[in-house]
Amino acid sequence: MEALYKKANILYIPALALFALFVAYPFVDGIRIAFTNWNGFSRRFSYVGLRNFVRLFKDENVRASFWNTLLYGFGSTFFQQVLGLSLALFLDKKFPGRGITRTVVYLPVLISAVIMGYMWYYLLQYDGALNDIVALAGGEKRLWLSSAASAKSFILGVNTLQYCGISMVIYMAGLQNIAPMYYEAARIEGAGEWQVFRRVTVPLLYPAFVTSITINLIGGLKLFDIIKALTGGGPGYTTNSLATLIHSSYFASQMAGFAAANGLALFVLILAITLSLQAIFRKIEVQS
Amino acid sequence: MPRGVAAIVICAIQLVPLYITLTVALKPQTDLSSYWALPVRAAWSNFARAVESGGLIRAFANTAAITAASTALVVLLAAMAAYPLARSGSRLNKTVSSFVLSIMMVPALSLLVPLYVLLVRMRAVSTYWGITLVHVAFNLPLAIFLFTNFIKTIPRELDEAAVIDGSSIYGIYYRIILPLLKPVTVTVIILTSVAVWNDFQYSLYFLQRPSMRVVTLSISSFFATSGSDPHVAAAGAILAILPVTLLYVFLQRYFVKGMVDSALK
Structure with missing residues (x-):
């Protein structure tokens, strides 16, 4: 055979x-380009050694984008787990409206992220829906996307809300896989609500945690569409992720060599994070 | 708080951006009321103007063609590749499997520059086949993974019995394995077509001619052009999300199952 x-x-x-x-x-070609000063269209270029890589460590915009990438990746992953798990627990019991709620929470997952970003823009612009509420409450209207901190929070928030449905359905499936006898056994032993959650639900949901965290983290580290739609990386370069920075250094600033080096950095970053995550998960698995 | 109330609050939060975009889409530019307020009279003309000024008919046709071609190729190539990978545990095939898995971790962005250079050299920028092949290459690993896992659950005894009956290996694949792949094929079709339909990034790089625009690019050009009518832009956004939303509402069981299957296997 x-x-x-x-x-x-x-x-x-x-x-x-x-x-x-x-x-x-x-x-392989990307590694070669990363060692050049090529501008992306000219026939002439020269090899500049490690200059692009040195610049990666010195450039302020790269540094800001690097931290933003981690913020978007880990930040949305954290909030998506909190929201996704809470929603899954909430929807685990049957009640009227349960199906609709699941449908609605998962719907944004299927909408193009860039269009989702533009739809949120109607809420966040100066004459937008959010400021109408602020004004109604007697507050002062604000430019929500014009300061780096506030813009980053909204990017994080919009991404979290859009994709928390993924963690929700993963956790719902995980919860359904837990046999009722485990809960019954725990209750007979006299465990309270919290103890049942801590000692039965969480350990048995372990595979769901692993998948949901991995999917959300990779998605968050690659974040591009929502940033493009909400801020375009601005104000200045403050809200860029490495992904949007690569795009603008190639197409807007014509620094193909630098963009290629940046691409390698992003690749190494995602690889390093995914591999360490897998190692951590394996360690936890061995311990328990 | 009773469950029902909590459920309503949760749904409201998720639906707010849709609701606001809808009210904006339905109001004429002269209507300066709050975006929260429903329009006094629906300005359907915004939709017609969005279709016209955004070239949306062309964009929908482009998107549909690229999505259909990419999805068909992904299903075909993945269903083929998965069979030997699921059945034979030779060292070569194990290496191939882990190579495929590792591609799933490569963010396409990290390859933006060299990939763009490659497509320029192949004269594939702003062509249907160029963008289609890129979509296929980057959606294929997950599909291969799903098909492989599924085929592993089909008992080998079926293959063996067919061999005894004198079937060739391709005959087995074609007559026995392929017909059993329906459920996982549905999953792969849904995951791939949604990913391709919603794609913005690759299209932004590789479809630069206006006549080649896909829906996400058309919509983003409304928002990126200063001075364009926000109401028309909103109408365009609503039209853009309508097809997937409707499909989801009617076929949601498959959409959710597809996600869960791809995640938990």
Whole structure:
């Protein structure tokens, strides 16, 4: 049988050819470009050694984008778990309106993030819906997206709300997989509500935590669309993530070499975070 | 707080941006009332103007064509690739599997510059086939992963019985395995087509000619152009999200199942 299956290996060749052309080759070529001062269109360029990489560590905009990337990644992951798990627990029991609530919370996941960003813009602009409420409450209207701190909070918030549905459905599925006998056993032992949650629900939800955190984290670290729609990286360069910075250094500032180096940095960052996360998860698994 | 009330509050929060965009879309530019207020009389003309000034018919056609082609290719290539990967545990195939898995972790953005250079060299910028192949390449790993896991649950005895009956390996694949793949195919179709339909990033890079614009690019051009009518832009945004929203409302079981399947396997 094994010999027969070997014949079937031909079936993955088209897929591998596509990966070779669109992933592996660009990856290697990207390393080459990162060592040049190429502007993205000219025929002339020269190899500049590590200059682009040195600049990564010195450039203020890169540093700001780096911290923002971590903020968007870890920040939305944290809030998405809190919201997603609370919603899943809330919707775990049957009640009228449960199905609709699940439908509505998950709906934004399917809407294009860039359009979601623009829809929020009607709330956040100066003459927008949020300021109408502020004015009604007697407060002063504000430019919500004109200070870095406030703009970043809204980017984080919009991303969290849009994708908390993912964690919610993962946790709902996880909760349904917990056999009722575990709860019954815990109650017979005299465990209170909180203890049941802490000692039964949380440990048995472990696989759901792993998947939900991984998906949300990778999504958050790659954040692009919502930033483009809400702030375009501004004011100044203050709300950029590495993703939006790569885009603007290539297409707006014509620094292809620098953008390629930046791309490598993003790749290494995401790889390092995902691998350490997996290591941490494995350690927890061994301990428990 | 009773559950019902809490549920209403949760739904309201998630629906606010949709509601506001809808009221804006339905008001004429002369209506200066708060965005919260419903329009006195619906200005449907905003929708017609959005379609016209945004070239939305062309954009919808482009998006539909690219989505259909990408999804079909992803399903085809992934269903093929998954069979040997699920059945044979040779060292070569294990390496291939982990290579495919590792591609899932590569953010396409980190390849923006070299990928763009490649597409320029292939004369594939602003072409249907260029963007389609890029979508296929980056959506394929998850699809292969899902198909592989699914095929692993199909008993090998089926393959063996067919071999005894004199079937070739391709015959087994075509007549026995393929017909069993329906459920996972639905999942892959949903995940891929939603991802491609909603894509902004790749389209922004690789579709630069206005006639090639997809829906997300058309909508973003409304918002990026200063002085464009916000009411028309809102109407465009509503039209843009309508197809996926309607499909979701009618087929939500499959949408949620697809997400959960892809996450928990």
